[in-house]
Amino acid sequence: VPTSNLHELGPDKRDPYHHGALREALIDAGVQLAREGGPSAIVLREVARRIGVSPNAAYRHFQALPELLDAIADEAREELARAMEAELAEVADAGDPQAYAIRFLLVAGQGYVHFALAEPGLFATAFSRPKPVGSGDLGKTGDSAGKLLDRALGQLVTAGLLVEEERGTAFINAWAAVHGLSGLLLGPLQELDPEEREAMIVASLSVVIRGLTKR
Amino acid sequence: VPTSNLHELGPDKRDPYHHGALREALIDAGVQLAREGGPSAIVLREVARRIGVSPNAAYRHFQALPELLDAIADEAREELARAMEAELAEVADAGDPQAYAIRFLLVAGQGYVHFALAEPGLFATAFSRPKPVGSGDLGKTGDSAGKLLDRALGQLVTAGLLVEEERGTAFINAWAAVHGLSGLLLGPLQELDPEEREAMIVASLSVVIRGLTKR
DNA sequence: TGTACATCAGTGAACGCGCGTTCACTGATGTAC
């Protein structure tokens, strides 16, 4: 194979010229670093090293490191949402809309905490460069995990378990519960064994749901 | 003043020999760095620089940097507890034990979140090197903030608002609520204005209390 | 269809920086006689 043909064979790691999808490759490698060691493990030189590209090549695609970090954090948030969706896909609609709405919120919350426990590095990265959420558009715009929570709350409203005026409070409430639980289970409560952990997730979400829907 | 007398006058910044309280000074300076920039701002060389001591002097008092970091995180946790105590000191016992118990828990939670908002660097530092809390001794041992929460729950039990069997769940529940709220208000919800923020804190804690005490 | 040339996406070397830690040291302090 003559050298001049290498480029016709598509991206080749050993031939760095015209990588073609370097931007995506940089983000992917960064996500991998985040997965392994959290936000502080994202290091431009190591990202480049993993792709087999010189460190300064990144500057063709990002103004500087922070811009790459933002892209990586975005990706981490997407992965969180995908993990939640995966768990939600298994929730069967069993006729009773009230039971379904409650179960949907519960599983969404479980998905959130499960992701934090399974991917602590990505979870921390997702919130290391927060995308501000305004009080007006809670769940409406922004990341897809927020949209899932908003959908869950909408179902509670439709089912008559939550009043529309409390939807904003409920949003923050439910989010705070799973977010806090995630932080604690990864931190001071890291010694809880898996069964205790799972029981706490369910109990915690149950209390929130009870508190929200009781009027 | 002859040079030989300097030491009799106690620690003197310009005369580094036999500083006397270097260990405490190192921790204090580290806490200050944490206050200003969070856990990642704690840097041994800068700590030493601020005291006016050579970097390696720290090795007389700490085996290595992580040991100093632990001491600083301990101190941050203490400061959190003190902030909560300060708010709790103003809670008046107004006869009704049920109302008092609820108010005590509410103010404890507010103190927690207020500290996070007022000292984000210290708050992050407090949880950057978590002291594991076992499932058996929730609030019994460990940091003093946990003891305050345990006291609050004890009062709820005494007042007949919480059953003893649910005390463990309640502990994690209430902690998760204020911890999560703190993280969100410092992160994605940082654009909420102070009134909205305060309303969310109260509303969030109310839901938890309602969910906990409703049986 | 072939060729000149601008553009694009990478390279290689170097920069200055600040870090944690180690080394051999030194001067002050406390103790034994």
Add this chain to the structure above:
DNA sequence: TGTACATCAGTGAACGCGCGTTCACTGATGTAC
């Protein structure tokens, strides 16, 4: 009370390291004629 000496708590210099970023460059690609 004075003196020899061990100990203690610091110093100063140096180490190796890895980082983000800048510079001038180069080879491949795409385009105009």
